[in-house]
Amino acid sequence: MTPLLDKFRQLADARDALMQLSQDPFRVTIERILSPTEARVNGRPMILAGTNNYLGLTFDPQCIEAAVQAVQEQGTGTTGSRMANGSFSGHLALEQELAEFFGRRWSNVFSTGYQANLGIIAALTGQGDVILIDADCHASIYDGCRMSGAEVIRFRHNDVADLYKRLRRLGKRCANTLIIVEGLYSMLGDRAALAEIAAAKRAYGAYLLVDEAHSLGVLGERGRGLSEEVGVEDSIDFIVGTFSKSLGATGGFCVSDHPEVDLARYVSRPYIFTASPCPSVIASTRVALRKLRTEPALRVRLWDNARRLYDELKGLGFRLGPDPGPIIAARFGQKEETIAFWNGLLQQGVYVNMILPPAAPDGGSLLRCSVSAAHTPDQIDRICGAFRSVKAALEV
């Protein structure tokens, strides 16, 4: 019998090997956060280009003011579940505002985006049901699937023909099938083929859930995400999203016209058995949602920055994801090369996310930038300049 903790040996060896090449990239300390796009890391100023802070609202004075006022008036936390301790009026107001924003009847707020996927997927599906997920879906979707007890079938990433094939194989079971895709995929920033996927869902009578975590506030005329941009909102049964990206806080939600989303509160363990979002988070999220609705200039700035960085990096010869957008991922082959490049960027004062196997699609490695509306043109220039310098120094 293998002793309990022996399973960590392999992990410790992998970590030690990584530390031979670099500081631990997964334990970077932000010594001081200065703005949505600047911090001090290792004692030096750093441009943050890996934060998912798409609208740059984390330092918005009105969001901060709302959070401070909520702390002063309602305290620092709720200290329990809404089922046990009751809902604060802010929870209900935010749910109402989300439902209105998306034009849906029902809305349910969760304490994190991760829990929103867990809580909704596991409540909607169970033993005897089928979940068809895009292979590149986020870990929270995979974990929600596992928690549900449903049969889980993957289809090839964004491959609509493969989705059709699998729906055909399910036959009558399609009525018990939930298809799950993401608006923008977090690794490469590519978009779901949502018009075709929605058509497949309609053709076979299945249900469709879209995780708009990275597309809320980013896509669509009103910022409602890819479903709005593609014009298929009527075909989407459930939209899940997070407060931790465009809305600059933490938390998650699901909106739908199906009343079962409201009933899910009674059975959803990730909703019931956790403390509800604290008042300051709810307060700043409500203001951020209002800004998302009323300040489309934020989205225009975000896209100007995103297009510029994408075009510049492409011009430098980096292999990027297929679509320009606020997630811009440069593909690398060897892990060692990726780590060296990431360290080079850090030395140049630019922080991006490093994704190593097996987290990246196709077993490769990525350096992923996320662009913010708060990046200045000068900061975008400096990010491009850092990529150019490190590329030249490493001769990659």
Next chain:
Amino acid sequence: MTHYETILPQLYEILRPFAQDGQTLSDETELVADLDLDSMKVMEILLEVEERFDISIPLNVIPDVRTIRDFACQIEQLTEQK
């Protein structure tokens, strides 16, 4: 010939490129321990098996598949459900 017996040679054909030099496959061969398959290779094999037998293999059954025999039994069950 049973359904299982028709599945087995087709499964060997798919798995043979993943065998080590000189390694003989049997229904007792363990997929991870003997063939040294990593998760990427497992996914590649699953896709090929799904195409060959026109089935979808749920992720839930994968932890129960240790040997080639387990794999063939799962394929047998899934093709019979069609």
